[in-house]
Amino acid sequence: MFKNKLFLLLPIFAASVFFISCKEEDTPDPNLTTPTLYSRVGGTTLVADPIAPGTMIEAGRLTLRSVVDSSIFVIAADPTMAAFFPVLLGEVGVGDLSGLGMLSDNLTDFLCSATGSTNPDYAYIGLNMIDAHDPSTNGRMGMAATDADFDAFIADIAIGLSQNGVTDADLINDLVELLETTRADIVQM
């Protein structure tokens, strides 16, 4: 009697194994198969920081900082964008902080956080995108951004990417897609 019951359970067990194994194939572990954008641009591997001899930096941050620094040049030379970043071209004397250094740090922090960096030193701790780009809640925002302004910003970042040898179309598309997720919050006109 007991053996008969076991015999009946056997097909159920086999079916369970089949479905479980199928389920694992259908829903792969995202951590194993989908690397973050941050890891795709270099990740957490420590490398020597070319602008700070003797210090190390995560390769992902180094890539993003290089892109930001190149893009800042493009933005500063873009008449559409210059209206939003006048402080970039404002001169400071010895003993004061320049807009270039501050913008580089903060935009790099923002991109590190947005692409999936988990390093607390690289965390973006600024205002949320809506409040940050609303002239009524942020005095530094002289005027609201339009879709055309945002398009110009994306185009400038794309030039920054190409200047740093980021030519992988998938990677560029994913980075641009990431920036596009902020459009609705940034464009307020």
Add this chain to the structure above:
Amino acid sequence: MKRKIIKWSIIVTSVAAILFLALGVHLYYVTDNFYQEQRAQPQLQLGRIDFQQPVDSATAKIIQAKVKSIPGVQKTYFNIPDKILVYSFYNTAQNAENIFASFNQTNNIPATRYVVAEADKTKGCPAMSDEAQSGLILIYKKMFSIF
């Protein structure tokens, strides 16, 4: 019993106040040092020259080479369609006025140095604003970026 409670309350409150004060002094010392160190370092900054007539890519390369050869200039970028040149330099080694004057000695194309209006210096990308960060978070960030 009541006196004992009061005595311990005073002790606990005093210890908490001393610890809070010590934390405040520590935060002030650390963050103040951080900013002083930052300000003492040479600051990379940007300058811009606007050209009044079209510039082709060959001429743009020559102009970039000229500007780059000026002592203190680090990098250049030319936006050819908009006739705008941007260059970087360390404020301990150069200033934009000198760079423009040096460049103009050999330049034949009408150009002007872009100067930001005083009122506009307070504007900029909101991500740059320290006001955009809550004071305590900013202090902690700076504190932990040192250690």
